[in-house]
Amino acid sequence: MAIERTFSMIKPDATRRNLTGAITKMLEDAGLRVVASRRVWMSRRDAEGFYAVHKERPFFDELCEFMSSGPTVVQVLEGDNAIAKNREVMGATNPANADEGTIRKVHALSIGENSVHGSDAPETAAQEIRYWFSDTEIVG
Ligand code: ADP
Ligand code: MG
Numbered sequence: 001m002a003i004e005r006t007f008s009m010i011k012p013d014a015t016r017r018n019l020t021g022a023i024t025k026m027l028e029d030a031g032l033r034v035v036a037s038r039r040v041w042m043s044r045r046d047a048e049g050f051y052a053v054h055k056e057r058p059f060f061d062e063l064c065e066f067m068s069s070g071p072t073v074v075q076v077l078e079g080d081n082a083i084a085k086n087r088e089v090m091g092a093t094n095p096a097n098a099d100e101g102t103i104r105k106v107h108a109l110s111i112g113e114n115s116v117h118g119s120d121a122p123e124t125a126a127q128e129i130r131y132w133f134s135d136t137e138i139v140g
Pocket of ligand 1: 054059062063092093111112113114116117118120
C-alpha cells in the first residue's frame, strides 16, 4: 500500500472540551503519523474559503459560524492508505451513524459539531494541505 498524506482538523467543539490529545492518540493508534500540526482560530473568511465546495448547502452558514467559533488544530497525517484510514477512524459524518470506537462515535456532539475533519480523496487532500501549510512546515 502507498504512503499517503491527508489533511485533518480537530474542530472547535473538541478543542473546547480539551480533547486535542485524546483525538490525536486515536489517530496515532490507527497508524497515522502527525507530520504537521498548528492550532488556529480561523476567521469566518478562512472557513468560507476552506468549505467553498459546500457553499450551496443549507448548513453552509452554520458550518462556517461553528468553525470560526473557537480554536481548531490543523494537521497533516501520513501513513499507509492515510486518506481512507483517517476517514475510517473518524467515523460517519453523523455520530448517530458512526461505528463503535470511531472518533465521532466517542466524541462528536452532533452532525455539525462532529469533532474532526478529514480529506475525502487524493485531490482534496493535496488542496486542503496546501490551504493551511507550506512545504517547509511538513516534516515527515
Ligand atoms: P464530512 O466531514 O464527513 O466529510 P461533509 O463533507 O458532508 O462531511 O460535511 C462537512 C461538514 O459539514 C461536516 O463534517 C459537518 O460539520 C457539517 N455538516 C454536514 N452535514 C450537516 C448537516 N446536515 N447539518 C449541519 N452540519 C452539517
Ligand atoms: Mg467532507
